[in-house]
Amino acid sequence: MIRSRLMAVQQTRSHGFRPRGREVSRLEGLSDAVFGFAITLLVVSLEVPRTATQLFEVMRGFGSFAACFALLFLVWWNQYRFFRRYGLNDGVTMVLNAALLFVIVFFVYPLKFVFTIVLGMFTGSAPWQAVSAGGDPVLTHDQWPMLMVVFSGGYVAVFLIFALLHLHAYRMRESLELDPLEQFDTLTTVRESMVNVGIGVFSILLAVFGGGMGPFLGGIVYWLVGPAMWLNGTLAGRARKRLQASLAGG
Template identity: 35%
Template sequence: MDLSKLPVEGGVRLRGEQVTRLETFVDAAFAFAMTLLVVSFDAMPDSFAELYDALRRFPAFLAGFAILALFWHAHHRFSRRYGLEDATIVFASLALVAATLFYVYPLRMVMSAAMGFFTGGWAPSEFKVGSFLEFRLIFVIYGVGFAVLASIIAWMNLHALRKAEFLQLDAAERLAAESEVALNLVLIACASISVAAAWLIPPHIGWLQALPGMVYGLLGIVMPVVGIRYARRIQALAAQREAA
């Protein structure tokens, strides 16, 4: 393969130019998972009140859609960068699909509860809590699912690093794979903190019940900082490659 003729994105030469059957399957599975987030009706709304009720659920759908899109795009980015489809990547991709389909309902429940909290009840919550134990468990299930998805993406990029010689990865491309691992470790750490908070918060202090969900707000600060720092180093190494 003549690497000099490959398109470059984010400092990484794109080796996966052709869409494979595995990618098509993963794309279809994510699309199906996203349909499970869509507001559903037994029938089409036949009044403004029903339409308005659907619109109130839209923020929760968007939030869940964004999270699924985050992991879909991570898989898409990996496929474009490395074009790997050995036994390990096939297994990891199938595991990602299985975990996503399991995760979608906890995701929908937690996002509807979060939007209900942030909108003061305007967005309806599908999160019906029968006891404080159920409250803990739904955040534990959500956090574990989130961490599993991030772990699979990190594992795939670690596998690409192990195949660095075969893929002819240069310094910039190795660092790009390392950055994906680091970013997903941040996701795993955040989910772990949320799970710990869900188990440790006392049931008699009501305002602390929002803590397991609010922990994920840290990602809005940490992820851009880590991503920008890596991106600058990758671009610098890619510029050296082009100059050479």
């Protein structure tokens, strides 16, 4: 019985899920506008360069813009997938989505600033030695820990909101008619989001309590994201296959 039902819905699945949000809601339309505005804020200058010097100055920020754009696109994709999978537009979803959009807009400039500093470090100049056009240091040793706290705070907030969104969807699993595999995938996404939250919190702790090398180590921590996602995905994939086999055998 269960096997026949699984086979019946498999044709309507998208990446293991039956899409429940087929139409773009007003909530998603607002979200897309906010993401577009956030990307606009990343642009170094809204005016077309008039000289080669201005053009080269704009191109100097290409690396940080590309990194920030990739992260914003990743956040947008996760939000898009959530609405396609669950199609929720209730009050809790609207509040959490509004919080996500607030975080995105508020942390655009800190995000770009951090990536500008990081890419500047790879060019061989320490960020606290750089001087802005106004003569002030771009970043001092005393400001570095707080910069990492701000950056990691935004990182934690984004993934915590995604975890809460998917927990909300899981809580509504009966009304959404989530099958066992969809429930498993929902909880897997919650766990993945919480792993990212843990990495961000670890970065904050290192930046605040790690001494002179704390902010640097707080940045290095983010290299754990790749291995952590791979390990989580591998373990979840194996568990999902066992669940799928169990359901098919039933």
